Amino acid sequence: MRALVWNGINKLTVESVDDPKILNSHDAIVKVTRTAACGSDLHLLAGYVPTMRAGDVIGHEFIGEIVEVGSGVTKRKVGDRVAVSSFISCGKCFYCRTEQYSLCDNTDPNPDIPEALWGAAPGGCFGYSHALGGWAGSHAEYIRVPHIDVGSFVIPDGVSDDRAVFASDAAPTGWMGADLAGVKPGDVVVVWGAGAVGQMAARASMLLGAERVIVIDRFDYRLRQVRDVIGAETLDYTKTSVLAELKELTGGRGPDVCIEAVGMEAHSARPDFAYDMVKQQLRMQTDRPTAVREAIMACRKGGSVFVLGVFGGLVDKFPLGAVMNKGLTLRGAQVHGPRYIPMLLERMQRGELVTEHFATHVMPLEEAPRGYELFKHKQDDCVRPVFVP
Amino acid sequence: MSKTVNRSLAVVLATAGGLTAQRLWKLHEQRNPAAQGKDTAGSLRWNVVTIQAPHELSVDAELPDPLRRLSSKVEVRFRPAPGDRGVELAARPREGFEDEGLRREIREALRDSKQLIETGEILRILPRPEGARPATPTGAIVDLAERIGKKGGVL
Numbered sequence: 001m002r003a004l005v006w007n008g009i010n011k012l013t014v015e016s017v018d019d020p021k022i023l024n025s026h027d028a029i030v031k032v033t034r035t036a037a038c039g040s041d042l043h044l045l046a047g048y049v050p051t052m053r054a055g056d057v058i059g060h061e062f063i064g065e066i067v068e069v070g071s072g073v074t075k076r077k078v079g080d081r082v083a084v085s086s087f088i089s090c091g092k093c094f095y096c097r098t099e100q101y102s103l104c105d106n107t108d109p110n111p112d113i114p115e116a117l118w119g120a121a122p123g124g125c126f127g128y129s130h131a132l133g134g135w136a137g138s139h140a141e142y143i144r145v146p147h148i149d150v151g152s153f154v155i156p157d158g159v160s161d162d163r164a165v166f167a168s169d170a171a172p173t174g175w176m177g178a179d180l181a182g183v184k185p186g187d188v189v190v191v192w193g194a195g196a197v198g199q200m201a202a203r204a205s206m207l208l209g210a211e212r213v214i215v216i217d218r219f220d221y222r223l224r225q226v227r228d229v230i231g232a233e234t235l236d237y238t239k240t241s242v243l244a245e246l247k248e249l250t251g252g253r254g255p256d257v258c259i260e261a262v263g264m265e266a267h268s269a270r271p272d273f274a275y276d277m278v279k280q281q282l283r284m285q286t287d288r289p290t291a292v293r294e295a296i297m298a299c300r301k302g303g304s305v306f307v308l309g310v311f312g313g314l315v316d317k318f319p320l321g322a323v324m325n326k327g328l329t330l331r332g333a334q335v336h337g338p339r340y341i342p343m344l345l346e347r348m349q350r351g352e353l354v355t356e357h358f359a360t361h362v363m364p365l366e367e368a369p370r371g372y373e374l375f376k377h378k379q380d381d382c383v384r385p386v387f388v389p
Numbered sequence: 390m391s392k393t394v395n396r397s398l399a400v401v402l403a404t405a406g407g408l409t410a411q412r413l414w415k416l417h418e419q420r421n422p423a424a425q426g427k428d429t430a431g432s433l434r435w436n437v438v439t440i441q442a443p444h445e446l447s448v449d450a451e452l453p454d455p456l457r458r459l460s461s462k463v464e465v466r467f468r469p470a471p472g473d474r475g476v477e478l479a480a481r482p483r484e485g486f487e488d489e490g491l492r493r494e495i496r497e498a499l500r501d502s503k504q505l506i507e508t509g510e511i512l513r514i515l516p517r518p519e520g521a522r523p524a525t526p527t528g529a530i531v532d533l534a535e536r537i538g539k540k541g542g543v544l
Contacts, residue, residue: 005520015520023513053531055520072509092507094441094474106504109514112541113534119543130531136517146512 002389003057003140004368009047012369017057020136020144025072028148030084034165035062035138036359036386037368037375038086039195040310043264044129045372048286049312051113051131058127059139059387060086061169063161066148075149082152083345084145085337086169088124088135091150095123102334107146108133117313122334131312139368141389153341156349162362163348165386166196166355171348172340173308174200177259178208179340180331181306185209190246190255190298192291194222194234196358196384197308198261202232203353205257214249216242218267221381229357238269246298254300262291263309270294272317279316286313296322296330307332358384365389426487433487435466435479436544438499440506444469446476453502462486463495478502493540500539 003017020029038061043049066080076082088107089096095103104123108114111121113131127137136143145152155164174197183189189205191198194217205213213232217223223234235245246255264280264287267273276288295305296319305328323330347353360383363371371385426434440446446467456465456478463486466479480495482488501511522528534541 001518003518003520007520013520017518017520018516020518021516023516024510026508026510050527051531051534053522053528054525055522057518057520090504090508090512092441094439097441106508106512109512110535110538111500111544112538115542115544121542130535134514134517134535136519140518142518144517147508 001141002365003136004059004365004387006044006052006056006058007054010045012045012058012372014366014368017140020142022068022070022144024146025070026147026149027070028066028073028076028145028152029068030062030064030082030143030145030148030152031067032062032064032138032140032143032389033081034064034161034386034388035059035140035365036165036168036170036384037061037139037372038169038384039197040128040263041372042376043310043312045376046265048264048280049129049131051129053130053134056127056129056134057136057140059137060126060128061165062126062138062143063155063165063168064143066152067142069148073148076152076154080152081155083155083164083167083341084138085151085172085335085341086125086128087122087151087334087337088126088133088146089150089338090147096150099336099339100333101150101336101338110134125334139365139387141365150338153338153345156345159345159348160356162356162359162386163354164345166200166358167341167344167348169335169337170196170358170384171200171344171353171355172337173197173335174202174261175204175340175344176333176335177201177261177306177308178204178210178257180333181257181259181304182329183208183210183257186211187256188212188250189214189257189259190295191215191232191259191261192295193217193261193263193309194219194226195261196355198259199226199230199358200355201259201261201308202226203230205259206230206232207347207352210257212249214246214255219378222383225357225383229354242294243298250300254298254303256300256303258295258299258303258305259308260292260295260306261308264288264311266290266292266309268294275317285316287311287315289315289318293317293319296328299326299328301326302328304329304331310334359386361385363387426492433481433484435481436492436495436499437477437479438503438544439470439474439477440503441475442506444476446506453505455498455501455505456480459491459494459498462491463498493537496542496544497539499544
């Protein structure tokens with residue numbers, strides 16, 4: 001089959017690779033019909049995730065049709081059109097039973113790597129380096145999905161492919177940020193990052209009753225989507241002092257909830273961005289915590305900060321004093337897909353959750369390297385490239 | 390030098406730095422008896438996993454296959470976990486068999502036993518679709534980490 005392969009830093013090629021096989025009884029093979037590039041894939045592309053290996057098939061956000069099932073599959077059948085969670089979950093361990101699906105105990109065959117990095121291993125994720133299991137990704141014609149009964153959900157009739165593909169990862173990630181940050185009616189919520197995940201966190205906050213939702217970014221075309229499609233307010237951080245602006249907008253308090261949807265390659269107009277950049281390039285820190293730092297400083301006393309952006313390791317100049325002295329709640333998580341996907345698909349069917357505007361560049365899989373180029377450099381107003389194998 | 394070469398060099402340097410740090414850590418462990426597979430009382434340390442299973446499993450003498458294979462060299466202990474978290478399955482080398490190689494086998498056996506009891510089978514990863522895997526310094530490290538995947542870590 002054809003697949004998009006990572007061959008080194010900023011080197012992606014579409015190649016012929018072996019077809020996936022059923023290896024466990026709970027597996028299924030899914031014929032991929034849409035697979036989106038995610039902002040977190042850009043970290044793999046740029047070499048910021050050191051456990052990538054030349055030859056890895058990447059991609060973790062996808063929908064498709066089940067074409068083969070293992071003997072132990074009971075809830076899904078050949079022919080089902082499904083959205084599949086990016087993280088793989090067994091459904092049986094303590095974490096899966098408590099709906100913390102991305103923390104699954106049983107789906108990372110290389111727990112030695114995350115245990116050395118983080119002290120414990122979360123679950124495996126499709127196409128996201130050997131630290132998260134070394135699973136082949138979804139930028140391919142076919143993909144093997146372990147535990148298909150747990151991680152896949154039948155897409156309701158009437159939900160288009162371009163809308164449904166984001167039920168796989170971006171929509172549940174954004175929703176989880178708002179949910180686990182504790183957004184409630186009356187809250188003022190600020191989201192850092194106007195990509196698909198940030199926009200979904202903003203929309204979720206609105207649906208959970210937030211009184212005001214403000215999204216921060218530097219790309220006008222993304223901020224326009226926030227205003228026109230999501231219906232939230234916007235701030236361009238290159239044109240204002242974010243901290244001063246947020247103080248003024250929130251009656252001198254600061255936001256009740258701050259959601260960071262940026263990750264380890266953050267940008268900022270502040271001087272600490274240059275500091276983070278130099279330290280990251282010299283590998284004296286693995287990640288740029290620029291947006292997280294700003295969210296913590298902006299947050300009101302007693303407020304809540306949620307880290308949705310992907311981070312791999314260690315950061316410097318972290319405002320721990322602010323977390324402690326301001327009494328903040330600081331949380332983060334990889335996406336607990338199965339906890340949210342069924343509800344999100346229903347909302348998509350009812351028209352409450354619109355996502356197809358993210359798919360600004362739908363193209364054949366053969367053109368995926370060009371799609372990543374557009375996405376990485378934010379050319380041609382690219383929000384997300386979506387590949388059709 | 391191009392940006393990519395610079396970055397590759399940075400990755401290699403960071404990897405080398407990581408290996409040096411690991412070496413220093415090992416030296417620290419050799420000087421510190423508490424880190425050498427012994428607890429503060431001087432007893433051999435247990436490796437433990439928690440399994441979502443009924444407490445009755447604690448009295449079941451039937452060992453899962455991966456641990457039964459090691460039973461001549463390894464002692465095994467079941468006990469109820471607190472707060473409905475199932476059962477704690479612990480293993481450690483028998484007296485006289487203590488070495489790092491056996492510890493690695495114990496970690497893998499515990500992880501496989503947990504998977505067998507919780508999900509009914511051991512998850513396989515290979516063969517998987519992949520492109521060419523050229524030999525590179527950093528690639529060798531990832532390949533090694535994957536080879537010892539379930540034997541390493543801090544379990």
